[in-house]
Amino acid sequence: MRDVAALAGVSAQTVSRVSNGADVVRPQTRRRVEEAMLRLGYVPNRAARSLRRGSFLSIGVVVAQLDQTGEALVTAGIVDAAEKFGYTVSLVQVSTPGGNAVVGAIDRLVASGVDGLIIVQAGPADSDIGALPLDLPVVVSNTKLMDRYSAVVSDQVQGSRLATTYLLGLGHQTVYHVSGPIESMSAAPRTGAWRRVLLEQGAVVPDPIVGDWSAESGYIAGKKLATERNITAVYCANDEMAFGVIRAFSEEGISVPNKVSVVGFDDISLSKYFLPALTTVRQDFRRIGHELVEVIVDQIQGQNRGAHIQRLIPCELKPRGSAAPPQTS
Amino acid sequence: MRDVAALAGVSAQTVSRVSNGADVVRPQTRRRVEEAMLRLGYVPNRAARSLRRGSFLSIGVVVAQLDQTGEALVTAGIVDAAEKFGYTVSLVQVSTPGGNAVVGAIDRLVASGVDGLIIVQAGPADSDIGALPLDLPVVVSNTKLMDRYSAVVSDQVQGSRLATTYLLGLGHQTVYHVSGPIESMSAAPRTGAWRRVLLEQGAVVPDPIVGDWSAESGYIAGKKLATERNITAVYCANDEMAFGVIRAFSEEGISVPNKVSVVGFDDISLSKYFLPALTTVRQDFRRIGHELVEVIVDQIQGQNRGAHIQRLIPCELKPRGSAAPPQTS
DNA sequence: TTGGTTAGCTCCGATTAACGG
DNA sequence: CCCGTTAATCGGAGCTAACCA
Incomplete structure (x- = not known):
């Protein structure tokens, strides 16, 4: 700062005034100072500034x-x-x-x-x-x-209701669920809302399968779900797991959405391009x-x-x- | 710092020594100081420290x-x-x-x-x-x-050669390419290496299709590639575009990998669970x-x-x- | 003498108030 | 009204001289 002041032929005071946008500096002087700052590549030291201002x-x-x-x-x-x-x-x-x-x-x-x-x-x-x-x-x-x-x-409850009621609205008798880890902060409300919707509509509430958000855990869940007889709809707590489920179904000869519908949560960028494109709940x-x-x-x-x-x-x-x-x- | 010194009954100097791990402090004194720091929730001010040390x-x-x-x-x-x-x-x-x-x-x-x-x-x-x-x-x-x-x-050249030679090694006559944007820093070497491998092996070099890394651009590229008659292999400069290509092929009734092989680049976490699982080049x-x-x-x-x-x-x-x-x- | 400690001073770089030209 | 000078301040670090076992 000293150097800038020297080069511009002003005092450190004025440099400070310029760099903090005070209005009591003559435009011409301001220009001289700014030029000097540029020439010297001057950047106000953040540490000093923070120290002084306390933020x-x-x-x-x-x-x-x-x-x-x-x-x-x-x-x-x-x-x-x-x-x-x-x-x-x-x-x-x-x-x-x-x-x-x-x-x-x-x-x-x-x-x-x-x-x-x-x-x-x-x-x-x-x-x-x-x-x-x-x-x-x-x-x-x-x-x-x-x-x-x-x-x-995100309004997890609203989003989760959206997914579940949508599937029921399509005519499914009930909706299976692949949840996130139980201790997770996002998983619990999603699972809770899903259960509540099913109860409200008088549908059977199947045991949810717990995943860990990964496609792999969805895949494992899918393998397990594939053995259920009357399954027609699955709501997964995120898109990755939905991908895993669909993959597992496909390997077991279960076509999506013809035999089973799958809905995800998140709307990650790839969901639109998955095969089939994933119906999902978008979080902003x-x-x-x-x-x-x-x-x-x-x-x-x-x-x-x-x-x-x-x-x-x-x-x-x-x-x-x-x-x-x-x-x- | 003053407060800590007061509570521990030592000088600011000693507090500084403790917090900087100097070894000339008696263990007992050190403990007293550390306790005081904890009690007061003392955290050395980063700004002051930076200012003093210049880093x-x-x-x-x-x-x-x-x-x-x-x-x-x-x-x-x-x-x-x-x-x-x-x-x-x-x-x-x-x-x-x-x-x-x-x-x-x-x-x-x-x-x-x-x-x-x-x-x-x-x-x-x-x-x-x-x-x-x-x-x-x-x-x-x-x-x-x-x-x-x-x-x-990443050794883009090596990775790109890996993908291209792999496809040629499988018996494909040539390999089509969906590249990243031309001005991209990662796209150019990948495309270059792909071309060089084809030339080295005496294969025809098709015009690469330029994408923008997105699955959507891959999808568009895939639609275009689907009209080529003799296409049997595509190397995409990243996985997302590969997904888009595969999706487009699927819509056009072109089965992967039966009719056309597709290889990606990156190995993002979902690649393993795509349908079909994506053959790709992993970057660490x-x-x-x-x-x-x-x-x-x-x-x-x-x-x-x-x-x-x-x-x-x-x-x-x-x-x-x-x-x-x-x-x- | 030595090792642990203390008090006191300077310095880091920018900001700001008070005052004067 | 514009600007310079001076000095204080922020919180910690580093140094010296001195102190007490």
């Missing part, structure tokens, strides 16, 4: 598995929105399922200097997370932590990312630090080729 | 589309490895293809305080990137920027992420700032169901 202009983001479409898209949305608000994004991952990995990850983020925390997914062992003595704003996208922190999440991940940032920036800058905000993002049914009315036998 | 312990990462498997996995690898080295990861995205978006993104990162830069993907308009007056270490995973900066990339994205961090940390900490390092990560063929010997007519 980092940085948001910490915790993800579990970045290679899952949902987390990747939410993260992308967060990065986009954060940029608009002038914030940087610091990313940490909690892939190791071990005990207090989440706490460790959050500690790392806090130590790295962030003004707020967004927890996209905390992995399976996220129950210990409540005990954090944080004075930082926290926003989550995780139904399990919703009651503790502000949250922006990018929007979730955007709103997460809105909420946390509001909590960081606004005075409503303690506010407990809940935003539900609606899901949308995407009818495609993998679901059809049951075969009249 | 941020942070790595900036530039991605283009986080929802693409490759970038997501490389990023995941980077985050993992960075953590091991004690670095934080700052993420920015260059989704807007506009002119100097890359430069803007990098400016933001630099302004946010990073010690080095990893460019995973810079998007289509990355040609202007060479003109950066950076005194920061930069490592890329991008064949187009390889000659300018240190790089860790996570490893690329790890090595990117190794290289950049070396350049940040070591004295070989100017070194121009090139690491090629080999690819691996995954023979699955979508490629087979040509039908004997």
Whole structure:
């Protein structure tokens, strides 16, 4: 900064005024300073600025598995929105399922200097997370932590009802279900809503099969479901598992959707191009990312630090080729 | 820090020593200090520390589309490895293809305080990137920027040869090709290697069809390829496009692999569960992420700032169901 | 003397207030 | 009204001189 001031023939004071957009600087002087900044490749030192102002202009983001479409898209949305608000994004991952990995990850983020925390997914062992003595704003996208922190999440219940009622509406007697892991934050409400719809409509409630979100677990579930006699419809808690189920069915000579209808959840980019194209429930991940940032920036800058905000993002049914009315036998 | 010192009954000096792991502190005193830190939830202020030490312990990462498997996995690898080295990861995205978006993104990162830069993907308009007056270490995973900066990339040529020779080895007379966008950094070497193999083996070289990595573009390419008479094998520059091609073929009544063999590139997690399971060339994205961090940390900490390092990560063929010997007519 | 510790000072780089030309 | 000077401040790190076993 000293150098810039020297080159422009002004004082450090003025440089600071320019770089912070004060309006008491003559345009001509401002131009001289800006030129000098450019020539010297001057970038205000972030550390000094943060130290002085007491904020980092940085948001910490915790993800579990970045290679899952949902987390990747939410993260992308967060990065986009954060940029608009002038914030940087610091990313940490909690892939190791071990005990207090989440706490460790959050500690790392806090130590790295962030003004707020967004927890996209905390992995399976996220129950210990409540005990954090944080004075930082926290926003989550995780139904399990919703009651503790502000949250922006997909309306899992609405989406799940959508899928189930759609299948019943097509004429299926009941709907089988491949769920996510029981301890998962997204799986439970989906399974719950599916069960409730079946009960409401007086349909038999088959035992759900538990998967782990992977196509492989769907494949295994599909092999098991293929042995059921009266199965005509399956609702899978995500698209990957639906793919696995369809693959297993195909190997067993069960055609989709002719013999069995399959519906997924998420609408990942490939679903449209699967064979058959997957009927699924679309989550608006990018929007979730955007709103997460809105909420946390509001909590960081606004005075409503303690506010407990809940935003539900609606899901949308995407009818495609993998679901059809049951075969009249 | 003052409070911690007071609570532990020591001086700020000693607190600093403890938090930096100096060895001249009596274990008993150390314990007292650590207890006080814990009780007060003390976290050393990153800004102050950075300011004093002149480093941020942070790595900036530039991605283009986080929802693409490759970038997501490389990023995941980077985050993992960075953590091991004690670095934080700052993420920015260059989704807007506009002119100097890359430069803007990098400016933001630099302004946010990073010690080095990893460019995973810079998007289509990355040609202007060479003109950066950076005194920061930069490592890329991008064949187009390889000659300018240190790089860790998949051995596209080797992988592409693998795919092409495999298909020829199965007995196909020639291999059609669906490439990535011409301006892409990964597409060119793949297409080049494919062409060279065909020429080496004296096979006819069909015009490649240009896609944009999306399943949709593969689908369009597939529709076009379906009109070719003597086609028996297609090599697609990524898996998504391969899915699109297979879908188009299926709609046109062309069975894969019975009539036409299809090979992809990447080995995304779903490839194994597609129908048919996709024969493809696996890239080790996570490893690329790890090595990117190794290289950049070396350049940040070591004295070989100017070194121009090139690491090629080999690819691996995954023979699955979508490629087979040509039908004997 | 030695090792553990303390008090006190400077410095990192930018921001900001007060005051003056 | 525009700008310079001066000095204080943010929180921690590094150094020295001194202190007490």
